[in-house]
Amino acid sequence: MEGNMSEKRENENFLPPAKFGQGGKINSSPETVECLERQIEQLRNYIKGLALFSILSTLVLIIVFSVLYANIKWDVRNHEHPPKVGAQINKILEKEELCMLCAEIRLGPSPEEDRMLDHFVRKPGTAGKGEECCVETPKQLLQLLQQFVEKKYRTELAKGNIKIETSSATAPSDSHPAAHLMGTAQRHDQPTVPGGLFAISLYIWNEDLAFTNKVQYRHGRIVILEPGLYYVYSQVSFLEYFDNPSNVETGPRSLSHYIYRYNIIYPDGGEESMIQNSMTKCWAQNKAFGEYTSYLGAVFHLRQGDEIFVKVSNLTMLVLEPKLRYFGLFKV
Structure with a gap:
């Protein structure tokens, strides 16, 4: 008797035999639908439990x-x-x-x-x-x-397993995430790596016209706390002086300007190029200096945890005027 009852309870967890009507079509009886819904709900609960266990373990x-x-x-x-x-x-x-x-x-x-x-x-x-x-x-x-x-x-x-409160005491609650950073008057030290790209890690971020709202500033990078569409922009200016104006054909012939994003969970070191520009230097005899400006701007879908920053091919040539070198973004 007990064995029959146990076998009956086990059979309740499985779909009853399908019944075929005319033309070989399966008749969806209420009993079949109810059992299928019960199995789907059990599977859904299992997946939720597994995800919760993974988060709690971390x-x-x-x-x-x-x-x-x-x-x-x-x-x-x-x-x-x-x-x-x-x-x-x-x-x-x-x-x-x-x-x-x-x-x-x-x-x-x-x-x-x-x-x-x-x-x-x-x-x-x-x-x-x-x-x-x-x-x-x-x-x-x-x-x-x-x-x-x-x-x-x-x-x-x-x-996305941890949420950060992005409200600010100095900004309206309905304001959008945004930031505007300005270059500093401090010179950058450039590593001796020929042909490389170098991140600009020094910015004014909380003084003068510079600000951050509902984002974070970290070592020259803007950290995204709310996912969505953002307009990202950057301008850099390069200045080069020539000691011997009669011969200016020295050094690399081009200058590069990039906007990158970094995320700790991305592959290949976490860095990804988003947009770039290259400028060819203008060569001329009896030239005392050369000045070059590059502006980049585009809309990107950014995720929580993305860190946006700027790279250039030459740090020592950057103009030290803050209003000629800036970087920022805002959510659209």
Whole structure:
């Protein structure tokens, strides 16, 4: 009797046999439709549960690393007694080397963010792996945990699993995300990489005519918090002086201007070129200087977590006048 009841309950979870009418067509009985709807609802609940479990697992990982980071930070800074956690970790690091791929904790493409990796012992990659960042002290481990948690947070933000309140105390609640950045009078140091492109990482972003509204500023990049269509624009001016006006044919013959976007979840390093312009220098005898201006602007669909920035082929030739070199965007 009990076996029959169990078999009956199991059969209720499956579709009853299909009934065929004239012409070989299946008759959709109310019992069949109801059972199908029940199975679809079970599948939908399973998918929701799986997605929720994935998000919660990531958040738990971030919380665990945050707590460990807080404990180590307190022990390293507390001078009233020998640090407990720090001393234990120090003993472990004396015996075993802890290394991670630098790409796993690099927070962005700017020179400032690359210099953050100098806190660690940087070692060239082996066996096809990239550069490694190793820790030898509790303080270095503290920095590694901080950057690891920050990168995980930005990754979840870019995936849309974390929402940020974009309201501003100084702007109306119905205003659109927008930003206008202005160039600084500070000269940029250009790496000695021939034929490369270099990000402009220095801007005025909260003074004079410059502002940010419902976006974030980060190392020369504008971080998108609300997905949607944006008009993105940039202007740069180059200025070149010639020591010998009778012979001006020196250096590269062209100048390049790009708008890029970076997102921590994008492949190939996270960078993507969006729009570009190239200018050919004007050669002439007895020329004392050359000045060139480029303007870029277009509408793009941007997602949450996209970081928009500008690259040029020569940082040392940038004009230092803020109103001749600017960069911004607004949501349309």
